[in-house]
Amino acid sequence: MTKTADPAGGLLEAARGQPDLLRQIAGLNIGIDGRLKPVTGLNSAKAHKLEKLYIAASGRNRGAAVAGKCILEELARLTVEIVYLSELSPRSEPRGNEEAVLLVTDLEDLNDDAPINRNCQPKLRGEAGSLAGPGFIRLALPVGLEISPAQSFSYYLSALFFLGLEMGRLRGTLANEKAGMWIRDFSRLVSLAEETLVRRQSYEELAREATSWHSVLLLGRGIHHAVAVEGAYWLNQIQGLHAEAFPAGEMKHGPNALLEKGRPVIVLATSDKSDGNSQLRYRKTMANIVEVNARDGQVIAIAADGDEEIGEEVKDVRYVPAAPELLLPLLEIVPLQFLCWALKSASPIGT
């Protein structure tokens, strides 16, 4: 993994490089015959035996882990629990062949604090680089692919998506035709990500009002919560904001008390019109937006092209091209990356 000295610049590069990254990932996972390349060390017996997967991640990899839960549950009908890497303990050690721990991390993250249980450590190191589970599995970076910290969200999310497809195929939870559709949908993302770059200016304009922010809430339902987590991480890293992400439905259970005039709330509100569950979640998210508006909060929404409704409720909407639900985060993240970059460039030097 390359280190970028300037994280804001890294985000700009990540946004501009999104089509290229997606193209590379597609090439790594999809064969010339249009089928999935097999995942080393994973076979049907192992995939069937697996009952529970822990995804362990910290810091900037938490967002991808949250998305991974939604993806693996949907595609492979696998129970997934997300744990903090720093909180790995005997209770999250795999029990027999039925459980595995998937580490979403760069090597250096494994030092010092994680994991607490010393017994885990040799196993973690021993298994590094292999996908030989059950046991400890590492979501490794393929040789030759260089990604920056700002790209880890998109890279790991995509890697989990392809793992989900393969797991789903092996476990019999995903029909071949359906898997084929997902593969074609992923390939189409490249041009959709290119389309987001055309809209760069509209995304960067969001920074104008954001320079006065002190704290911000980010909301998303289902897999969109993952984008909220990733966005909060970078708004904190880049601008020092107190940014906190919630599943949209959690607001009423406490965080609503923070709402007041001008309190910024970023809502990840994209949806897939052809997917009934996605639409159901979208309707609930819209209800959350109405609620924030009623409390004079300042909503900024990211929506999908073709959403004619959201503009009536929200003044600041930015659009990304429509895509299937599980892949929308790979587009939704782009406006947030441009926002973070523009926010940093707009702020006075030295802050």
Place this chain on the structure above:
Amino acid sequence: MSQKPSKNGFPHFMLKEICEQPDAVRRVLRDWKDSAGHIRLPGTPFSAEEVKSFSKITIAASGSSRHAGLVGEFMLEQMTKLAVEVDFASQYCYRNPVVAAHELTIFLSQSGTTIDTITALQVARRKGVKSLAICNVPETPLTQNADATLLTHAGEEVAIAATKSFTTQLVTLFLLSVYFAELRATHQSSTDRAMRELPHLPEHMETALKTDQACREFAQQLYRHKDFMYLGRDIDYPIALEGALKLKEISYIHAEGCPTGELKHGPTALVSEEVPLVVLATRDENDESSMVRYEKSVSNIREFVEREIPVLAIVTEGDRQVRKLTSCTISVPSIPGLLLPIIEVIPLQFLAYHIAVLCGRDVDRPRHLSKSVVVE
């Protein structure tokens, strides 16, 4: 007809309800004891065969109830050896959760009318999962539709911020874990200490109530800050989340909970002289892994203090190491680690309460919140 609730001389319902916690827990303990003094499940919700057949437990809840569920996850996993997962009720109900017939889903809600939790229960029923409602209020949509119900006996809770309903949920989850462990024969000697201490828990909570004055003094020092972070490890991490939620709900200060070890990977930019850190640094001297976590927390606190970051540490009686580093400590009785969350949350409730009072907030009825969330 129910009586009109009275503050009994307390300035707010919340303060009264914090102080009622030892008695509320006494009621829970009584409800779970048979005439011979043994722990048994009130009523007969599940047969021994059913309990033995469970292969997994999912807990679905929102807000404070979810935090109780996160503590319950540690209790249930440690004692029953079952895999336990906690989910936001609002996420569980709209994402086709991976659950099957031989599994148990526990629904936690003070009111029993929380819409997200009721919707989650409907999803669970469609999937044929066994369901258990843990509620404070009887005869509610949640208790009526679940296969079984456990009542938490907290008594009426008027203040919007949950206090006694939270600690009684924790005790109920502990007792449920003990009961399941017995039926499943996964009982371990490491939980014996917690079992022996359980009858004395109300007295330890009474001791913890004496932190009120100290919390008020720290509130005076801290209430002008705009942001707070609450830190905890392992079973204490959910209590950090709960402490932060209490402060957020009633003082409108942006407080966030985070695992102590995650701070340097996550919101690093928030660590500054401007943002007080409330650190749970309690320990169980008879538990090696608790001591390992404690040592790590001590070294974290040392680093914070050296960087002149304001720290308030919740420690165990007799603690010397943290006290050497900072004078800002509040101590709670020394009890087994599985029970510590139930008493260490008390100073965090007081802290939130006194800060909110100093900020001039309507403590019992904070803005934009309702006691039970009946619309999504």
